[in-house]
Amino acid sequence: MSNTASNSFISRCAKSRSFVIGGTITGFLLVCAIVSLFWTPGTVYDIVIKDRFLTPSADHLLGTDQFGRDVLSMLMTGTQNSITVGIVAVSIGLFAGVGLGLLAAARKGWTEELIMRLSDFSFAFPAILSAIMITAILGPGGVNSIIAIGIYNIPVFARLTRGSANAIWAREYVMAARASGKNKLSITLEHVLPNILSIIIVQATIQFALAILAEAALSYLGLGTQPPHPSWGRMLNEAQTLMFLHPMQAVYPGAAIALAVFGLNLLGDGLRDILDPRLSRKR
C-alpha cells in the first residue's frame, strides 16, 4: 500500500515539468556550493594584478576580474553565500512566522488580532526599505543582512499560516478532536500543522528565491556581504563601474542570480502541483 503511494508520488514528481527542471537547477547549484567548499578552478581570495581582465581560456573558463580573480570560481563560491542566506533567512521567517500564525489561529481573540495587526502594519514599510533600515541599525554585513531579510519573512509566514490554519480549525475532524477533549496544542500539532505543511513548504521555496534576490540587492548597495567574501550581488556592484569596458563582468553574476531564482520558483510551482493537486488544477 505505502509502496504504491510512494510510487505514485515519485511518478507525479517525474510528470511535473516544473519540478524536474526546477529541481535539476537547484540540485546543480547545491553541487556547485558543495564542490566550491573543497575545490575551485582558480583563486577566489588572492589578488593577482598581472592576471586582471583575462579573456576566457582553458585556465579561466569565464576569464578574470579587475583583481585577477577567476570569475567562475567566484560564481561557484558565491553560491554558498546565496544558499546560506536563503536557508537562514527562510528559517527565521519560518519558525517565528509559522509559530505566530499557529498561535493566532489557536488562541483567536486579542492574540490573533494583535499578531495580524502587527503583520499588516509591517507591510506598510516597503521590503527593501525595511531591510535597509535594519542593516543601518545593525551595521552592514552578511549576517546582518540575513537577519534583516529573515525578519521581513516573519509576517509573510505568519499571515499564510494563520489563514490556512483557520481553515483547518473549522473542519469537522478538528471539531471532533476538540469535542473529545484534546487540548489546543495537541490539535495544532496533530491536525493543523500536518495539513498546512504543504502550503508552507511551497511558500518557503518562493521566499527562498526572494531572499536570494533581496540579499543580492543589499550586497549590490554595499550593505550585505563584505569583501573579500564573494557574493553575486557585490560582484555585480563591482562590475557596474566597469560596465563600459568589460560588460561581461556584469552579465555573469546577474545570470547566476536569475538562474537560482528561476530554479527555485519552478521548484515551488512543481511542488505546488505535486503536494496540492487541488490547487494546481485551479491554476
Added chain:
Amino acid sequence: MSVFFAKRFLTLLATLVGASVVIFTVMEILPGDPALVILGVDASEDAIQALTKELGLDKSAVERYFGWIFGLLQGELGNSYAYKVPVWELVEGALKITVPLAIMSMILSVTLALVIGLYAAANHNKTSDITLMGFSQLGISVPNFWLAVLLIIFFAVNLRWLPPGGFPGWEAGFWACFKALLLPAIALATVQGAILARITRSSVLEVYREDYVRTARAKGLSRRATLWLHVLRNAMIPVLTVMGLQFANLLAGTVVIENVFHLPGLGSTVLKAINNRDTIVVENVVLMLAGMVVVTNFVVDLLYAVIDPRLKAHDL
C-alpha cells in the same frame, strides 16, 4: 458603506501614527551621532555640543517626537541636519523623479501584464500560453537591477540610443526627462509586469470556471464578448490588489534602480540621509513612503467597492 470606509480610514490613521513612532524609535536606536557625522571625527567636544544644541538634539526624545509631529501637522518638515536646507526642498526634487518614474513603470507593467495575461488565458494550455508563461517565469527571476545593467550595456553603451543614467532635470524639457526615465522604467516594469501577467492569467482562468460565465455563454454571448463583459471585471479584483502593492513598492522600492541609473530619487535620498545620519530627512521620507503605501491600499479598497457591489453591503 460609510461605516466600512470610516473603519478603513481610522485604520489608516492608526497605521500612520504607529509608523511615525516606529520610524522615530528606529532613528533613535540608529548608532551614530548626527553632529559627529557632520563635523567629522576630528571635531572638538565643544563644537559637537554646540551643534547638538543648535540642531535641537539635546532635548528629550519625547519632546523631539512631538515637535516633529506638530511640525508635520502644520506642514513644517524641518531643516536637514546635513545640508541646512528645508527637508521639503530635498524631498520635492526627489518626488519629481520618483513619482513620474513610478507612474511610467506602472503604465508599462499593467499594459504588458494585461496583454500577456489575457492572451495566455484565452489560449489556455496551447503552445503560446506555455511559451508566454515560461517567459514570465524567467521575467520574475531576473533581478531588476541586473536587467537595468543589461539595458544600459545594450541601449546606452552599444546602441547609444538612450543615456546610461543621470537626470537632466525638468528644465531640460519633457523629452530629455522621458528618455532618462525610460530605461529605469523598463527595468522596473518587466519584473512587475511578469508577476502581474501570471496573476491576471490565473485569475481570468478561475473566473472562466464560474457558473455565471456559463450563464453568459448560454445567453448566446460569444467567447470574446463573455471575456469583456463578464469575466474581466470579476477577474480584476485580485489583479487590483497586486497592482496596489506594486505601485506602493515602486514608490519606495526603487532605491536599487535609482542607484544603478544615478537618479536622485526618494530611495537615494533616504539611503544618503541614513549614511549622513540626517535623521530628520529619513524620518520624514520614510513616513511619507509608508503614508503612500497605506493611501494606495485605501484607494484599492475604494476601487474594490466600485468593482464589486457586494462589498458595499457587507461591512467588512
Added chain:
Amino acid sequence: MTLLTVNNLNVNLQTASGPARAVRDLNLTLEKGQTLGIVGESGCGKSMTALALMGLLPENATTEGSILLNGENLLEKSERELCTIRGNRMAMIFQEPMTSLNPVHTVGRQVMEPLRLHKRLSKAEAFEQAIRLLDRVGIPNPEERIYNYPHQLSGGQRQRVMIALALSCSPDILIADEPTTALDVTIQDQILELIQTLVAEEGMSLVLISHDLGVIAENTEKVVVMYGGTVVESGSTEQIFSQLTHPYTQGLFAAMPKLGLGRKGRLTTIPGTVPDLVNLPKGCTFTDRCPLATDICRNTPPPRSELGPHHQVLCHHLEQAIEARSRELYT
C-alpha cells in the same frame, strides 16, 4: 413536426486517467410544446446531455452523433451560428441560482442582455421588456428590483431572475437542469409551477433534468431514465410510472422517501456507487449494483425491448424485472 431529435449522441471527456464516456448512444425526440424529463443520479450524464444540447461542453469534450433542431445539425454548426441559437431559440436554467448570476452586474442588465443581443432592442425597449419579464416571473416591485445586484435577492428570487433571463427571447426549447435542487423545499414547488405555467403559455418545449422522480412525474409528459451515461428506460411518464420496469428505475422509485412511513420505515437504497465512466463494463453499466445481474449482463450490451408503443427498456432480464415489480427488489 419534431422540434428536436438527438441521434446516437456520444460525449467523451479527456481526463487525466483516460477518456471518460460521459454520454453513450443517446437518442431523444421532442415535439413542439412537449415536456421531457431526464432522470438519474449525479454523474449519470444528464447534465452533460444538457450542455451538449446547448453546445457548451467543456473544452476537453468531443462529440459524435447528431443533434437536430428543426432539422439542422447543431453539432456541425460554427460557434458563431451557435451563438445566435443559444439564449434565442434554446435557453437554459442552471442548478445554482446563487452563483449563476454575475455578482458585479445588476439583475436588470443581465436580463436585458439577451434582448439587446438577439432581438436588437434599444436600451429603453429592453429595459421596459425586462421589467415586464421580472413581473411575469413573480418578482415584486420589478421597477425597483431591476436595479438590484444578485446578492440582494434570495435564492428563489434569483432563480426567478434566471427564468426571466431564459424566457426573454421566447425560445423554442427551455432546458432546466435541476432548477430547484439548491432551493428550500417550500420554494421548489413555486418555481416548478412557474416554469410549468410559462412553458404552457408560451407553447415552449421543456427539458427538465432532475434526480427527483417526484419532480419528473409531476412536471413532464415523457421520461428518459439515464444510468452510467446511457438511457436504460424511456417512455411516456404515465407508462413508466405505472409500469416501473428496469431494475434501476425500480430502485430509484424505491429509494424515494414515502409519506406516512414515519421513523420505523427505513429508506431503501441502491447498493454500490455510480460506475467509473473511464472503465465502463462492456455490457450493462448497472451490472455491479443490479440484484438481477448474471454473467451475460457484464459482457453483452443489453437489448432494447418495446414494452408498448411509448415504452422502451434496455435489460437482459426483462421477465424477471417485470415479475419483480410486485415485490421489493431492494431491501
